[in-house]
Amino acid sequence: xxxxxxxxxxxxxxxxxxxxxxxxxxxxxxxxxxxxxxxxxxxxxxxxxxxxxxxxxxxxxxxxxxxxxxxxxxxxxxxxxxxxxxxxxxxxxxxxxxxxxxxxxxxxxxxxxxxxxxxxxxxxxxxxxxxxxxxxxxxxxxxxxxxxxxxxxxxxxxxxxxxxxxxxxxxxxxxxxxxxxxxxxxxxxxxxxxxxxxxxxxxxxxxxxxxxxxxxxxxxxxxxxxxxxxxxxxxxxxxxxxxxxxxxxxxxxxxxxxxxxxxxxxxxxxxxxxxxxxxxxxxxxxxxxxxxxxxxxxxxxxxxxxxxxxxxxxxxxxxxxxxxxxxxxxxxxxxxxxxxxxxxxxxxxxxxxxxxxxxxxxxxxxxxxxxxxxxxxxxxxxxxxxxxxxxxxxxxxxxxxxxxxxxxxxxxxxxxxxxxxxxxxxxxxxxxxxxxxxxxxxxxxxxxxxxxxxxxxxxxxxxxxxxxxxxxxxxxxxxxxxxxxxxxxxxxxxxxxxxxxxxxxxxxxxxxxxxxxxxxxxxxxxxxxxxxxxxxxxxxxxxxxxxxxx
Amino acid sequence: xxxxxxxxxxxxxxxxxxxxxxxxxxxxxxxxxxxxxxxxxxxxxxxxxxxxxxxxxxxxxxxxxxxxxxxxxxxxxxxxxxxxxxxxxxxxxxxxxxxxxxxxxxxxxxxxxxxxxxxxxxxxxxxxxxxxxxxxxxxxxxxxxxxxxxxxxxxxxxxxxxxxxxxxxxxxxxxxxxxxxxxxxxxxxxxxxxxxxxxxxxxxxxxxxxxxxx
Numbered sequence: 001x002x003x004x005x006x007x008x009x010x011x012x013x014x015x016x017x018x019x020x021x022x023x024x025x026x027x028x029x030x031x032x033x034x035x036x037x038x039x040x041x042x043x044x045x046x047x048x049x050x051x052x053x054x055x056x057x058x059x060x061x062x063x064x065x066x067x068x069x070x071x072x073x074x075x076x077x078x079x080x081x082x083x084x085x086x087x088x089x090x091x092x093x094x095x096x097x098x099x100x101x102x103x104x105x106x107x108x109x110x111x112x113x114x115x116x117x118x119x120x121x122x123x124x125x126x127x128x129x130x131x132x133x134x135x136x137x138x139x140x141x142x143x144x145x146x147x148x149x150x151x152x153x154x155x156x157x158x159x160x161x162x163x164x165x166x167x168x169x170x171x172x173x174x175x176x177x178x179x180x181x182x183x184x185x186x187x188x189x190x191x192x193x194x195x196x197x198x199x200x201x202x203x204x205x206x207x208x209x210x211x212x213x214x215x216x217x218x219x220x221x222x223x224x225x226x227x228x229x230x231x232x233x234x235x236x237x238x239x240x241x242x243x244x245x246x247x248x249x250x251x252x253x254x255x256x257x258x259x260x261x262x263x264x265x266x267x268x269x270x271x272x273x274x275x276x277x278x279x280x281x282x283x284x285x286x287x288x289x290x291x292x293x294x295x296x297x298x299x300x301x302x303x304x305x306x307x308x309x310x311x312x313x314x315x316x317x318x319x320x321x322x323x324x325x326x327x328x329x330x331x332x333x334x335x336x337x338x339x340x341x342x343x344x345x346x347x348x349x350x351x352x353x354x355x356x357x358x359x360x361x362x363x364x365x366x367x368x369x370x371x372x373x374x375x376x377x378x379x380x381x382x383x384x385x386x387x388x389x390x391x392x393x394x395x396x397x398x399x400x401x402x403x404x405x406x407x408x409x410x411x412x413x414x415x416x417x418x419x420x421x422x423x424x425x426x427x428x429x430x431x432x433x434x435x436x437x438x439x440x441x442x443x444x445x446x447x448x449x450x451x452x453x454x455x456x457x458x459x460x461x462x463x464x465x466x467x468x469x470x471x472x473x474x475x476x477x478x479x480x481x482x483x484x485x486x487x488x489x490x491x492x493x494x495x496x497x498x499x500x501x502x503x504x505x506x507x508x509x510x511x512x513x514x515x516x517x518x519x520x521x522x523x524x525x526x527x528x529x530x531x532x533x534x535x536x537x538x539x540x541x542x543x544x545x546x547x548x549x550x
Numbered sequence: 551x552x553x554x555x556x557x558x559x560x561x562x563x564x565x566x567x568x569x570x571x572x573x574x575x576x577x578x579x580x581x582x583x584x585x586x587x588x589x590x591x592x593x594x595x596x597x598x599x600x601x602x603x604x605x606x607x608x609x610x611x612x613x614x615x616x617x618x619x620x621x622x623x624x625x626x627x628x629x630x631x632x633x634x635x636x637x638x639x640x641x642x643x644x645x646x647x648x649x650x651x652x653x654x655x656x657x658x659x660x661x662x663x664x665x666x667x668x669x670x671x672x673x674x675x676x677x678x679x680x681x682x683x684x685x686x687x688x689x690x691x692x693x694x695x696x697x698x699x700x701x702x703x704x705x706x707x708x709x710x711x712x713x714x715x716x717x718x719x720x721x722x723x724x725x726x727x728x729x730x731x732x733x734x735x736x737x738x739x740x741x742x743x744x745x746x747x748x749x750x751x752x753x754x755x756x757x758x759x760x761x762x763x764x
Contacts, residue, residue, distance in 0.1 A: 397661045397662075400658070400661065401658045401661060404634075404656075404657075404658045405658075408634065408635050411634075411635070412635070417604075417634070417635050417637075418635075418637050418639065418640075420610060421603070421604070421610040421611040422610070422611060422639075426639060429639055430637045430638065430639040433637075433638040433639055433642075433687075433691070434638060434687055434690075434691075435691070436690050436691055
C-alpha cells in the first residue's frame with residue numbers, strides 16, 4: 001500500500017509541478033517558444049538563454065534528481081539495493097537535462113525495442129513459454145488474467161516510440177515522417193484522413209504475423225481465448241494515435257510512469273516475493289535480475305517524466321496551435337510598440353518643425369528684414385550723406401553674416417552637413433573633435449546605415465557627449481561605434497563621477513524616443529564613482545561604406 | 551595672380567569672379583563641378599584655387615576631395631577652401647600634408663574683401679589661413695587643459711590669431727599693439743607650450759595647429 005501511495009504521489013506531483021511551471025509563466029521569451037517546449041525532442045530551435053528559460057527547458061530533467069533521492073531514502077528503509085537505481089535515475093536526468101538531443105535520439109528507439117520485445121513475449125506467453133514471466137503489469141501464468149496485459153503494454157511502448165520518432169531529430173526519423181506524411185495526406189497514392197480505419201486490417205495482419213500463433217485460430221473460434229482483447233486494445237491504441245496525438249501521448253506517459261515505478265518496486269520486493277519477472281529480468285530471485293528490473297524501471301520512469309511537460313503543454317495549450325498563438329502574441333506586442341513609436345515619431349517631427357519655424361522666424365528671417373531696411377536707408381542716404389550710408393552698408397554686411405550663422409546652426413540641428421557629406425563614422429569623428437573633452441575613438445563600421453538611422457545615432461551620441469561635458473566632471477570620453485549581426489551599437493563611456501540619473505532631464509528621453517522609431521534602445525549605466533556608460537543600439541542594415549578618396 | 555574658382559552656384563561664382571577681378575586677380579578658370587575643378591587645377595596650375603567644399607556630382611564633399619587630389623598630384627598647390635560651415639575634421643585633412651598653401655574659410659568671410667584678399671595672397675605665398683570659427687573650436691578643446699590654462703587672456707588672443715595664420719604685423723594691427731609686443735607674447739606662448747620658436751610664419755602656424763589639434 002505504501003508503494004502505491006508513492007506511485008500516485010509521484011505522478012500527481014510531477015503533473016502539478018509541470019502545470020504550475022507553464023501556467024505561472026508570463027515570460028514572453030518562454031511563451032514565444034511553446035512550440036519548442038512542446039517538442040519532445042527538446043532539440044528544435046534555440047532554447048531561451050535566460051535562467052528562467054533554462055529552468056523551464058531543463059527543469060523536468062532536473063526533477064529526476066529529487067526522485068532519485070526519494071527513491072534512495074525509500075530503498076534505505078527497506079534495506080534494498082539502491083545504488084544502481086539511484087545512479088541510473090540521476091544519469092538519465094542529467095542526460096535529459098543537459099543533452100536533450102542525445103536523449104531524443106535514444107528514447108524513441110528504446111521504446112520501439114521495448115514494444116517489439118513485448119510482442120515477442122506475448123507470443124511466448126501464448127505458447128505457454130513462461131521462462132520470462134513479467135512485462136510491465138503483465139504477469140505470466142496459466143489462467144492468470146495478467147498474462148493478457150503484455151500486448152497492450154507492448155503496443156503502448158511501440159506506439160509511443162513511433163510517436164516520438166515522428167517528432168525528433170533522430171537517425172531514420174525523417175524516413176518515418178515521410179512515410180506517415182504520405183499516409184496522412186490525401187492525394188494520389190495516399191490515404192485520405194477519413195479512411196485511416198482501412199489501416200486496421202493491415203495492422204491486425206501484422207500482429208497476427210508477429211504475435212502468438214493461432215490468435216485467429218482455435219481461441220477465437222472456441223471462444224476460450226481472451227487474447228483477442230489484446231488485439232482490440234492494441235488497435236484502439238493505434239487509432240488513438242492517429243486521432244489524437246495528445247491523448248495517445250498522455251496514455252504513453254502515464255503508462256511509463258506507472259511501469260517505471262513498478263519496476264523500481266520489484267527491486268525492493270523481489271527478495272521477499274518470488275515469481276516476478278519484468279522486461280528483460282527473469283524470475284526475480286537473484287540479485288542480478290533484480291538490478292535489471294530496477295534499471296528498466298528507472299528507464300521507464302525517466303521516459304515518463306520526460307514526457308510529462310511535453311504532454312502537459314499540449315493539454316494546456318488546448319486546440320490552439322501554440323506556434324500560431326505565440327506568433328499572434330508577438331504581433332500584438334509589435335503593433336502596440338509600433339503604434340506608440342509612430343505617435344512619438346509624429347510628435348517629435350511636429351515639434352521639430354515648430355522649432356525650425358520659430359528659429360527661422362526669429363533668426364534668419366528677422367535679420368534679412370533688418371538687412372533690407374539697412375540697405376533701404378543706405379540707398380536713401382547715398383546722395384546726401386555717403387559716410388552714413390557706408391556705415392549702414394557695413395551694418396548690413398554684419399547682419400547678413402549673423403543671418404548665415406543662424407542658418408548654419410539651424411542646418412546642423414536638422415541634418416549636420418558633415419553627416420551628409422561623409423557618413424556616420426566621420427560625423428562622429430567631427431563630433432569628437434568639437435568636444436572640449438579628450439576623446440578616444442574606436443570606430444569599426446563596415447558600411448553606412450540609412451540616413452534617418454545615421455541621424456538618430458549621430459544626435460544620440462551628440463547628446464551623450466554634451467551631457468558628459470556638462471555634468472560628468474569627466475576628463476576624457478571614449479566613443480565606440482560598431483556593427484554586428486544586424487545591430488548598430490554606439491557606446492559613450494566617460495571617466496567622470498557617475499551617479500547620473502537618466503530619468504532627469506529631457507535630453508536622453510528625447511533620444512530614446514527618437515531611437516525607438518527605429519526599434520533602437522538607449523541604456524545608461526552610471527554607478528556612483530563612475531564610469532558612466534551610455535549604450536545605443538539600433539537594428540539596421542548597412543550599405544557599402546562611403547569612401548573619402550576622390 | 552592667377553586663380554581657379556570651383557563653385558557650383560552661378561550667382562556666387564559670378565560674384566567671386568567680379569570681386570576678384572575688381573581686386574586685380576586674373577581668373578584662369580571658373581568651373582561648377584569637382585571633375586572640372588580637378589582638371590582645371592592640375593592643368594592651369596593657378597597661384598590659388600578657390601574651392602567650394604560641396605560640389606556636383608554627389609553634392610557632398612566633392613570639392614574638398616578634388617582639392618586634396620589636386621594637391622597630391624601637384625604638391626603644395628595652394629588652395630583656399632570655402633564652405634557654408636567649417637569642420638575641424640576637414641581642416642585636419644587639408645593640413646595633413648604639412649605642405650602649407652592651405653586656406654579654409656567660411657563663405658561669409660568673402661564679405662570682408664580686405665581680409666579675404668589678404669587670405670588669398672597668404673595662401674598663394676604658401677601660408678596657412680584658418681577660419682576663426684575653426685580656431686575657436688580648437689581653443690575650446692584645450693581651454694580646460696594644461697598648459698593652455700596658464701596662458702594670459704592676451705596670450706590666448708595672440709595664440710588664436712596665430713592659429714588663424716596671421717603675421718605678427720596683422721596680429722598687432724588687430725589687437726592695437728606693436729609688432730614687437732606681439733613677438734614678445736609669441737615667445738611667451740611658445741615657452742609655456744614648450745614649442746620650438748620659429749621665425750618662419752608658416753612653420754609657426756603649423757606648430758601651433760599641431761599643438762592645438764593634438
